[in-house]
Amino acid sequence: MKTFITRTITALFFVAIMLGGILWTPLSFFLLFFLVNFFALQEYAKLVRHIDADYTEISSWHRYGALIAGCAMMLAFTGSNFERNGLSLGEIGWAMSFIFILILPLGEILMGKTFSLKTIGYSLLGLMYVTVPFGLLADLRFTEVPGYHAPGYLIPLLLICFIWINDTMAYIVGSLIGRTPFAPAISPKKTIEGTVGGMILAVAAAGVFGHFWGHQWLPLQHWIALSAIAAVFGTAGDLLESRLKRLAGVKDSGNIMPGHGGFLDRFDSLLVAAPFAWIYVSLFVR
Incomplete structure (x- = not known):
């Protein structure tokens, strides 16, 4: 119970700092x-x-x-x-x-x-x-996006949100129906069912929000593409950092955030997803 409370307080503080800094x-x-x-x-x-x-x-x-x-x-x-x-x-x-x-x-x-x-x-x-x-x-x-009414922070914020949705949905789906290990040598708890389910639900959530509310900022196809990039390459980033930690023989990259590990643990997915999102935005959005 004490660990749960610590993790919750840390998570709320982390979210508040992130939103404040981004927005x-x-x-x-x-x-x-x-x-x-x-x-x-x-x-x-x-x-x-x-x-x-x-x-x-x-x-x-x-x-x-x-x-x-x-x-x-x-x-x-x-x-x-x-x-x-x-x-x-x-x-x-x-x-x-x-x-x-x-x-x-x-x-x-x-x-x-x-x-x-x-x-x-x-x-x-x-x-x-x-x-x-x-x-x-x-x-x-x-960099402003010409021709759209999107605020500058929108795409970075969406990328972070899509990664969070993908991770959360992958955990929930994997806990419910996950049976087949995805990368047992790197991350034993990841399953193919959870990974694919998380990706599908992240893209679906982005599509629904983009269709009904987000079209005023970005066309629907960009919502779907950015969520797919976040889901696919975010998962790759998570596996990459997990591999580094296994090679190093440590559980977490740091202990700056009690119950949540270090900065690399929190931003591992973003490190791989961000460059691909930047390439996509540079080629198809700007």
Whole structure:
């Protein structure tokens, strides 16, 4: 009972922070995911240290340099949205990203106990896995959709909601009729019935809402496509992070949220779904 209460309080607090950050202003949206990116990168590095002990030998320059590079890349994705006196956060971010990514190997050579392209690759992979998706999500927020009356936060919010619906429905359907394991070596509790059921119900919910109420913001086909992307690639993101945790031999990526794990545990689906949603929006919506 105590665990249930803790999980509920944490979940309500998490939802309140998420909605406040997403809906308030473009700046609050950026600050929210800037912080999420910062902590998720640290959790990724911790997982890698469990997977490969060589990563524990990297220098402090490498460790903090990768974090700064991730923060700089997030700044870069803001573009010209936060500009003052002719200088924007985006320009500062691009300059810092270039500098830190360029001199990261040099610093490792000079300051590390050993030099390994493998450990450099782990850090660059972390930036691609964590920071780029959050940056693309910010780009979706900052770029207006021409010809539609959709607020800037609509598509990122829909993506998160569709992922939540898919996960919830997959759990319910899997609990009721799930029999066939989907990926037993990675996530033993996932079933094919639950996974497919969650996807179908997420797309159905998006179609119903888009048909009756959402057409004022986006045409129905975009509601269906975005929900399908969230369901399919969100599930892939969940399995990918589960695989990383199994390789690392840990249950959760972190413990920042009691009863819910870490930031990677909460945003694993979004990390894979966001880039594909960005591609779809860039090609067919904008």
